[in-house]
């Protein structure tokens with residue numbers, strides 16, 4: 382088993398970026414935006430640019446820095462572009478399914494970059510019966526192209542309204558034609574999408590999954606795009622459309638817990654500060670008597686800091702993470718898991734030895750990381766090892782674009798907390814409660830908590846659940 386074959390965890394999300402800047406060459410800024418979004422998808426990367434006359438596309442399997450080089454970026458000439466980093470949630474991970482996807486006919490071309498998962502893709506495919514260029518595409522994201530093919534005579538605004546009314550599931554979408562950059566967020570607002578502009582009185586706009594990408598491209602964040610809102614940017618300026626019935630909003634709580642980058646701002650707060658507050662709340666709910674708090678980097682770090690601040694317990698670095706290992710390097714078999722965690726983490730024995738250690742992580746999914754690290758701490762001579770997760774037990778699968786495993790793979794799905802504690806070998810195990818988490822999140826939009834409580838507000842159609 383080689384490290385590149387190890388994939389099994391809550392997978393990252395896709396990242397999307399778009400820019401429209403008259404008179405400027407924008408491929409390099411798109412590249413910077415994608416690098417900032419790399420944590421959302423590590424399988425493939427792609428950029429489509431428009432020079433006002435035609436679209437040019439480059440996409441391949443690999444990380445952004447592997448897919449692009451100086452020459453390729455220089456050859457992608459144009460003043461509008463969209464980019465995508467993918468972690469597949471539908472169909473296999475192959476170059477054919479890498480995004481942006483491009484649709485072309487006699488009217489022109491349109492490129493599409495999608496973050497999310499369509500839960501009625503099969504139904505829509507039956508209805509639309511894609512015939513031409515879109516027929517061979519099996520990816521859920523291809524439904525956006527099938528609509529373009531099927532409703533050939535619809536003006537752009539009407540097409541976006543059709544998306545909003547007919548397509549179910551999660552989509553933060555960015556599209557590019559020869560002349561326009563378009564952004565659209567699904568009516569439930571499940572995935573993030575924000576709007577920015579060029580700095581220093583330069584004319585132009587950006588759209589991105591997270592604010593960190595707008596900042597990396599040297600832009601200024603304006604605001605989040607609202608659930609069900611579309612934005613069309615072209616020569617005529619910027620136009621907003623909001624034309625669908627209001628639906629229950631369902632922003633994914635997992636964006637706060639694990640997916641988004643710590644420096645991104647969601648609903649006016651940095652993800653880092655929310656994670657710290659989750660750690661504080663965890664400490665109020667479960668103040669464990671210990672000598673030191675140790676984080677599981679990377680996502681657990683802010684939570685562990687909040688926990689230590691709240692209780693006045695020292696925060697110590699007890700695990701060194703290999704910086705060249707990505708986020709998701711675990712396979713189901715025990716030997717493979719051990720290898721993956723061993724490659725990723727090493728214990729600082731002198732910090733752990735003889736201590737009552739309180740480990741804090743953002744989440745416990747299969748229990749793989751926790752079990753391995755607890756064992757490593759015991760071998761390093763810890764006196765006691767307590768494990769705390771700054772989110773509630775994950776008991777249900779996700780159908781909205783996060784690869785949270787099926788029920789039987791989730792550590793907490795069919796077990797009590799005590800059974801999970803025994804499974805991971807901790808002296809005590811505590812989770813943040815659902816009310817405690819929601820109190821900290823207090824987002825102006827309502828949240829999706831389906832993987833914690835099994836309440837799926839956004840319809841999931843049977844054949845899409847596998």
Ligand SMILES: O=P(O)(O)OC[C@H]1O[C@H](OP(=O)(O)OP(=O)(O)O)[C@H](O)[C@@H]1O
Pocket residue numbers: 390391639677678679680681707708709710742743744745746747748749750751
């Ligand atoms: O219970 P498990 O199945 O082990 O899954 C939970 C772990 O997986 C994630 O980390 P990951 O290594 O993917 O990313 P990170 O480096 O961003 O924390 C998460 O932060 C937890 O540490």
Ligand SMILES: NC(=O)CC[C@H](N)C(=O)O
Pocket residue numbers: 393394395396467468469470471472478495496497498499520521522782
């Ligand atoms: N993680 C995502 O947002 C994936 C988008 C799309 N469903 C795909 O598989 O490519």
Ligand code: SF4
Pocket residue numbers: 571632633634635636778779780781782783785829830831832833
């Ligand atoms: S089920 Fe969980 S991971 Fe999926 S969208 Fe809802 S909160 Fe996010």
Ligand SMILES: [Mg+2]
Pocket residue numbers: 677678679680681742750
């Ligand atoms: Mg982690």
